[in-house]
Amino acid sequence: MTAKQRSMLIMPICLLLFNALQEVIEYFLPRVVPNPYTRTFVLIILFAAGFSLVADMFVPWLVEFFEKGHRHSRSKGGSTGVAAFYLLSFVVIYVVYFVIFTKGTRYILPPAWR
Numbered sequence: 001m002t003a004k005q006r007s008m009l010i011m012p013i014c015l016l017l018f019n020a021l022q023e024v025i026e027y028f029l030p031r032v033v034p035n036p037y038t039r040t041f042v043l044i045i046l047f048a049a050g051f052s053l054v055a056d057m058f059v060p061w062l063v064e065f066f067e068k069g070h071r072h073s074r075s076k077g078g079s080t081g082v083a084a085f086y087l088l089s090f091v092v093i094y095v096v097y098f099v100i101f102t103k104g105t106r107y108i109l110p111p112a113w114r
Contacts, residue, residue, distance in 0.1 A: 069089075
């Protein structure tokens with residue numbers, strides 16, 4: 001996988017997953033921090049730290065995951081396997097977003113966390 005392909009596929013996936021995580025944090029935070037001014041400050045700090053985590057930890061992990069998946073799917077299924085692998089990855093992200101925006105964030109969480 002070339003560097004351009006990596007940036008075109010992995011960076012949007014990382015940002016989408018980070019945004020889904022933001023939705024979960026915004027769901028839980030009013031319970032922990034009821035004051036809206038303090039909550040806004042905490043959100044800014046958490047998102048700044050989150051961007052750093054995405055750049056430093058999450059992107060390299062996803063690069064490795066997708067490169068392994070790319071190699072494995074190419075060896076098992078050729079170019080059709082690669083297309084199926086990426087299609088499945090984006091379908092999973094689509095389903096997560098569909099549930100978040102149609103039913104609510106709480107429906108992607110385990111029942112014990114609601």
